[in-house]
Structure formats: C-alpha cells, structure tokens
Amino acid sequence: MLKVAIIHDSPIPTPSAKQLLTSFIKRGVETLYLRISKLSVEVNDRGIIVNYGKHKGLTLDSAIIRGLGTILSTEVLFKRLDVLKGLELSGVFVVNPPDALLTARDKLLATLKLKSCGIRVPRTTIVEDVYEAVEVVRKWGIVVIKPLMGSLGYGSVKVTDPDVVYIIARTWLIHGQPLYIQKFTRVKERDIRVFVVGDEVLGAIYRYAPPHSWKTNVAQGARVEKAIIDEEVKEIAIKATKALGLLYAGVDVGEDEDGYVVYEVNSAPQWGGFMMATGINPAEKIAEFVINLLKK
Known part of the structure; x- marks a missing residue:
C-alpha cells in the first residue's frame, strides 16, 4: 500500500489538507498529516533519516507540501526546506520539490527565472x-x-x-x-488565477478586487467567477509552472496594454475560491497525478 503524508504546520489540517487526505484515502492510500515544525533530519551511518517528533525514521512514498508554516527567521526557513530535501534525497517523492518551493517563495528569483524563460513579467x-x-x-x-x-x-x-x-x-x-x-500596469480590476497540475490546466477564475481595494486576493475579499481562457493563457500558465520546477501551481496572470503578464506562481495555492467558481476540486487531480507517477 502506498503511504503519503500531507505536510503543513497548522495544528489542525486546513481545508485543502483535509481534501487531499480524503482524496488519497478513497484511492486506497495510507495517509498521514504532519506538522513541518515537528520534522527533523538525522545523518548517520545508515544514511539520511527523517524523524517526526519522537517517531524515528519516517517511511513514505510521497509527501505533499501544503505550507512551510510561520517563518520568523531565515534559519527556520532553511531548516524546514532542508528537512524536506532530506526526505527527497532519501527517496520520497516530494510535491512540490524543495528547490522549487524556495524558488517560488522568493519573488525576485521567481521573476528572474520566468523572464529567462521568455515569460512576460512586470517591470x-x-x-x-x-x-x-x-x-x-x-x-x-x-x-x-x-x-x-x-x-x-x-x-x-x-x-x-x-x-x-x-x-x-x-x-x-x-x-x-x-x-x-x-x-503597476494592470488595465482591469481583476486578474486570472490558472490552476495547473502536471501538464494539465484544470481551469481558471477571474478574481475581482473588492470595493476600495486594488488587491485581487480571495483572502482579502476578492470576488471570483469562472473564467474561460484562451490557449495562450493556458500555455503561459504551464510554461510558468515548469519554469520554476513546480509539479502543480496557481499561476496569477494579469492583463496590460501589451497582453498577458505573469505576476506570481504559487507553489501551494489555496483553492477555496477556485472550487466555488469552477466546481473542480484540485485535491482529486493532485491525488491522481501523484499516484500515477508513483506507480510508474
């Protein structure tokens, strides 16, 4: 039986983490929910051992990273990413990969990589x-x-x-x-969030800024509706995801006077607004994608 961990740092699984747990369980996969702050890594004669609290030697087939938790110092950031790298080096399929998580989290590095791949970004x-x-x-x-x-x-x-x-x-x-x-070059009071898993665009939503605000984040009150996007936007979103080395992502695309522009690529996107507007549960697609790769 496959064994998959969903990793975040919330004491209680977040809605997206719960949906992932459910999606894997109903496909016959043994699942765990782990807090990233409780993970540690040990290097000894046996190799690289990742522990969880007092439980020594995690054995996993895959780990889905839904968040790195509250980061109060660069040391905490690198400790958590290094532990995830330890999982990866010990043979665990980590989604998204630690190197890609760091790239996506660093806005400047992400912008540099997108630009180097020929993707339009803001000045x-x-x-x-x-x-x-x-x-x-x-x-x-x-x-x-x-x-x-x-x-x-x-x-x-x-x-x-x-x-x-x-x-x-x-x-x-x-x-x-x-x-x-x-x-700032946005010409409409909205942007487009495109959800990508592997080589597939699951769908997209428009996110409209709430009254008296310019921000289109759902967490800050943005209104969402299903978006019908053209092939160009789909190609941009898949290309941006791959440029950062991500296996799934939420790609934020804007519209300016010269066309489409990528603002950010999110390595652990929230999907409550996306589900509400499209009826698509990304957890199902992510579970299918991971299981198919593990069985190859």
Whole structure:
C-alpha cells in the first residue's frame, strides 16, 4: 500500500489538507498529516533519516507540501526546506520539490527565472536605498512594493507618491527588508488565477478586487467567477509552472496594454475560491497525478 503524508504546520489540517487526505484515502492510500515544525533530519551511518517528533525514521512514498508554516527567521526557513530535501534525497517523492518551493517563495528569483524563460513579467527592481526607491516611483509612476517573501497579498502596497515611498522605504530598511518594486500596469480590476497540475490546466477564475481595494486576493475579499481562457493563457500558465520546477501551481496572470503578464506562481495555492467558481476540486487531480507517477 502506498503511504503519503500531507505536510503543513497548522495544528489542525486546513481545508485543502483535509481534501487531499480524503482524496488519497478513497484511492486506497495510507495517509498521514504532519506538522513541518515537528520534522527533523538525522545523518548517520545508515544514511539520511527523517524523524517526526519522537517517531524515528519516517517511511513514505510521497509527501505533499501544503505550507512551510510561520517563518520568523531565515534559519527556520532553511531548516524546514532542508528537512524536506532530506526526505527527497532519501527517496520520497516530494510535491512540490524543495528547490522549487524556495524558488517560488522568493519573488525576485521567481521573476528572474520566468523572464529567462521568455515569460512576460512586470517591470521589476529591488533596492536597499531610500533614494533609489524614490527615484523608481518618480520614473515609473504607479508601483507596487512587496515583501520579498509573502503570501495572500499581505504587506503589498500600491504607491504613486515619492514621499510615501520614502516613508515606506525608511521603515522597511530599518527592519532589514529590501524593497522589491514592480511597475503597476494592470488595465482591469481583476486578474486570472490558472490552476495547473502536471501538464494539465484544470481551469481558471477571474478574481475581482473588492470595493476600495486594488488587491485581487480571495483572502482579502476578492470576488471570483469562472473564467474561460484562451490557449495562450493556458500555455503561459504551464510554461510558468515548469519554469520554476513546480509539479502543480496557481499561476496569477494579469492583463496590460501589451497582453498577458505573469505576476506570481504559487507553489501551494489555496483553492477555496477556485472550487466555488469552477466546481473542480484540485485535491482529486493532485491525488491522481501523484499516484500515477508513483506507480510508474
């Protein structure tokens, strides 16, 4: 019997984790829910051993990573990614792969890789100087300043005023945070979330910003509806997923005056809004995809 773990750090499985557990169980797979903070790795004469709390030597066929938990330091981030790498090196099929998780989490690195693969991305820069940041907004007009690592749109600020940028820049730099800046070119109050598993686009939704906001994150009140997308968007989404080395992803695509542009590629996308709009449960597709690969 195959054995698969769903990994997050919530004390109680999240809705997406529960759906994955259910999807694997009904396909006859033994399943576990593991908190990533309780995982540890040991290197000894027997090889690479990954433990869970007091339970020594996890034996798994696959691990589905649904989140890295709260990250308070770079050391915690690398510890958790390294433990997942330990799983991978010990023969466990990790989805998404640790290297790809790190790439997707680092917004600048992800943008660099997307651009190098010929995928359109917003005009982007990163600086550690207040006056450089001010000069960027003077030249570019409307910009979005984002945390280099973050999710659900929290911490992102849309700015047009150089004086406001000055205040933001001083505050962030005092706390050791560089300024990741992108030119804002969206021409519609929506974006497109495309859900990809393997080489298949499961579907897509439009995410409309709520009143008095520019953010299209469902977690921040965005309205969703099913989107009918053309082949170009499908090709962009699959190409972006592969560019970052991901096996499944939520790809955020915008529309500007020159066409489609990829904002971000999410390595552990939430799918409540997607399910509500499309009726498709990505957990079913992910379970099928993983089981098929394990049986090859």
